[in-house]
Amino acid sequence: MVSLNAYLTLGAILFSIGAVGVFTQRNVLIIYMCIELMLNSVNLTFIAFSKFLNNMDGHVFVFMIMTVAAAEAAVGLAIIISVFRNKETVNVDEINLMKG
Amino acid sequence: MFYILGFGAVLSALLMVTNKKPVNAAMCLIMTMFLLAGMYVLLDAHLMAALQIIVYAGAIMVLFLFVIMLLNIQEKEGRLGINKIATQFAGVAIVGGIFVVIANLVTIDHSLVKAGDMVNGFGTTKAVGTLLFTDFILPFEIASVLLLAAIVGAVILAKRRIDNPESK
Numbered sequence: 165m166v167s168l169n170a171y172l173t174l175g176a177i178l179f180s181i182g183a184v185g186v187f188t189q190r191n192v193l194i195i196y197m198c199i200e201l202m203l204n205s206v207n208l209t210f211i212a213f214s215k216f217l218n219n220m221d222g223h224v225f226v227f228m229i230m231t232v233a234a235a236e237a238a239v240g241l242a243i244i245i246s247v248f249r250n251k252e253t254v255n256v257d258e259i260n261l262m263k264g
Numbered sequence: 265m266f267y268i269l270g271f272g273a274v275l276s277a278l279l280m281v282t283n284k285k286p287v288n289a290a291m292c293l294i295m296t297m298f299l300l301a302g303m304y305v306l307l308d309a310h311l312m313a314a315l316q317i318i319v320y321a322g323a324i325m326v327l328f329l330f331v332i333m334l335l336n337i338q339e340k341e342g343r344l345g346i347n348k349i350a351t352q353f354a355g356v357a358i359v360g361g362i363f364v365v366i367a368n369l370v371t372i373d374h375s376l377v378k379a380g381d382m383v384n385g386f387g388t389t390k391a392v393g394t395l396l397f398t399d400f401i402l403p404f405e406i407a408s409v410l411l412l413a414a415i416v417g418a419v420i421l422a423k424r425r426i427d428n429p430e431s432k
Contacts, residue, residue, distance in 0.1 A: 166266040171307070172370040174270045178277055178296075180363040185281030187355025193286045193332060197293045200324065201277055204300055207312075215307040215386075223392050224400045226312050230319050231407040235414030237324045241331045242421035248335050249424075257348075 171212035178205035192244055192254045196237070203233050266306060273299040286332045290325060297321040308387040 178201060185198030207226045214222025248254055251261075273296050280292035297320045304313035385391045396404050 166306075169370055170266060170270070171303075173367060174273070174303075176363055176366040176370060177274055179366070180359050181274070181277045181281055183359040183362065184356055187359060188352045189281065191284075191286060193328065193335075194281075194283070194289045197286075197289055197328065198281060200320070201280065201293060201296065204297060204316075204320070207316075208300055208303060211304055211307050211309045211312060214309065218386070220386065220391055220395055221399075223309055223312055223387065224395055224403070226309075227315070227392070227396065228403055228407060230315060231411060234319060234324055235410050237327055238414050238418040239421065241327055242418040245331060245334070245422045254335065 168212060168216045172209060175205045175209040175212070178202075178208070190255050190257055192247075192256050192259070195256065196240055196244075200233060200237070203229055266303070269299045269302045269306070273303070287329070290328050290332065293328075294321050294325050297325070310387050311389045311392050312387070 182198045182202035182205065185201070186195050189195050189198065207229055210222040210226050210229075214220060214226075244254065247259060251259060253259065276292045276295040276299065280289045280296065283289040283292060297316060301313040301316040301321070304310075304316060
């Protein structure tokens, strides 16, 4: 049986990789995927705690996170489509309409 | 088994964030999600593993791929300016700091983690469903309203204006 720390460390590593991706990538679609990766790593942490505490509440939290991720992906991709229709780009450096 | 899955997940996540092409990145992310689903099975969360594959690797990633195909992005990779590279290094440094903090928190103390009594049928659909419809009935209903709002919002954001003849 692998210890709880191993799972938490893996979750932290995946979360950090996702955060690095958000900082380094300029393509808005890949940034979105990195956000999904971060949500996934949090799910892993919830489920690991759920198992080691023998408490099933974590599974419900993961269920809710999946719901929110699905809603967020749908709305976010719709926004990306409408931005692309107006600006013909998905590079976040060129989407600077709100920059003062 | 944990180490195989974990190594694979980290590897494909790294491949994802270093990839320039969105389609390749999406494939790597799907791989990561499958490996994480295997991890959930190791943790006795069978329903969540199935949902991970169906909802994440299935629905959400198909949506992503659909949008990638729809937008048909032309690659125009210019070189990054020096201040952008500096920004990237700063970002990596910040995230590294965050990771160190998280790793410290992770390795503190085990005595806080006290296991409760073993739940009957841990992680099965029945157990999760019972919990959803008893203790968590209000969040469950709110989630349904959220999904409805997301459907309406996505359709309104992505539709073309009918009254504007230019954008046909």
